[in-house]
Amino acid sequence: xxxxxxxxxxxxxxxxxxxxxxxxxxxxxxxxxxxxxxxxxxxxxxxxxxxxxxxxxxxxxxxxxxxxxxxxxxxxxxxxxxxxxxxxxxxxxxxxxxxxxxxxxxxxxxxxxxxxxxxxxxxxxxxxxxxxxxxxxxxxxxxxxxxxxxxxxxxxxxxxxxxxxxxxxxxxxxxxxxxxxxxxxxxxxxxxxxxxxxxxxxxxxxxxxxxxxxxxxxxxxxxxxxxxxxxxxxxxxxxxxxxxxxxxxxxxxxxxxxxxxxxxxxxxxxxxxxxxxxxxxxxxxxxxxxxxxxxxxxxxxxxxxxxxxxxxxxxxxxxxxxxxxxxxxxxxxxxxxx
Numbered sequence: 001x002x003x004x005x006x007x008x009x010x011x012x013x014x015x016x017x018x019x020x021x022x023x024x025x026x027x028x029x030x031x032x033x034x035x036x037x038x039x040x041x042x043x044x045x046x047x048x049x050x051x052x053x054x055x056x057x058x059x060x061x062x063x064x065x066x067x068x069x070x071x072x073x074x075x076x077x078x079x080x081x082x083x084x085x086x087x088x089x090x091x092x093x094x095x096x097x098x099x100x101x102x103x104x105x106x107x108x109x110x111x112x113x114x115x116x117x118x119x120x121x122x123x124x125x126x127x128x129x130x131x132x133x134x135x136x137x138x139x140x141x142x143x144x145x146x147x148x149x150x151x152x153x154x155x156x157x158x159x160x161x162x163x164x165x166x167x168x169x170x171x172x173x174x175x176x177x178x179x180x181x182x183x184x185x186x187x188x189x190x191x192x193x194x195x196x197x198x199x200x201x202x203x204x205x206x207x208x209x210x211x212x213x214x215x216x217x218x219x220x221x222x223x224x225x226x227x228x229x230x231x232x233x234x235x236x237x238x239x240x241x242x243x244x245x246x247x248x249x250x251x252x253x254x255x256x257x258x259x260x261x262x263x264x265x266x267x268x269x270x271x272x273x274x275x276x277x278x279x280x281x282x283x284x285x286x287x288x289x290x291x292x293x294x295x296x297x298x299x300x301x302x303x304x305x306x307x308x309x310x311x312x313x314x315x316x317x318x319x320x321x322x323x324x325x326x327x328x329x330x331x332x333x334x335x336x337x338x
């Protein structure tokens with residue numbers, strides 16, 4: 001009898017722990033700020049010493065991953081994850097200067113996003129983005145005449161390309177890959193050596209330099225970089241060209257940059273998948289972002305940028321985020337997507 005009562009008590013305790021864990025997980029997933037701070041307790045993993053000694057590339061030289069022991073500084077396939085303190089910015093500037101590069105920065109500013117965000121995005125880019133390098137801003141908008149006036153520094157140019165305004169914001173998101181693919185086959189592809197694709201509802205807050213460059217680069221999503229793989233919001237609908245099966249996926253990414261050739265491959269892959277999905281009357285959970293993650297599962301990036309390169313102030317301060325380079329604006333979907 002005592003044994004059975006003890007077993008019942010243990011089962012009761014176990015179920016309480018399970019329910020508590022599920023409750024905390026639900027709060028974490030659905031946005032209670034206090035609970036989100038518990039993410040820092042989820043280990044990010046570690047980089048083996050043998051891999052750390054080999055990290056580096058043509059822009060950063062030899063990296064110093066041991067300077068950030070509290071975070072993950074490499075991937076399982078040996079690519080570096082760039083954090084503040086792991087690279088020498090002067091080495092990166094010199095390496096980029098010796099190659100005489102033109103760096104493209106693309107941004108879509110359609111609907112109310114143009115008036116709300118574009119001026120600050122470009123103004124802060126002039127202050128912090130690839131300072132000392134040749135830069136080509138490439139703005140896609142349906143209203144070129146509404147562009148804000150901006151005084152550009154030496155070696156920095158602005159090109160505006162008209163696009164058709166889609167009826168739904170989901171269609172705007174999904175059309176970006178096809179639009180970028182066409183631009184990379186035209187002027188953007190002819191004039192730039194590397195291209196970064198960013199969202200307009202962001203602004204630069206710190207030096208964003210050539211240390212970010214590589215043949216193929218993925219940006220870690222600030223809201224998901226601590227999460228275990230099984231909880232990441234990959235597309236799971238098996239009917240989708242963006243689908244990842246359970247156990248697949250490395251990290252969750254939301255942006256990309258790289259050489260013109262690498263981005264042509266990426267945008268071709270994503271545009272094809274989006275067309276196939278739309279033809280079936282379906283949409284991926286996170287639209288073009290879902291297809292981006294599928295591509296990087298199949299074709300591993302040569303470099304990964306830590307969340308310091310694109311941070312959300314809504315998450316709050318974290319000790320491991322020492323120097324944010326790019327900050328998300330507060331989301332105002334009700335106002336901007338109507």
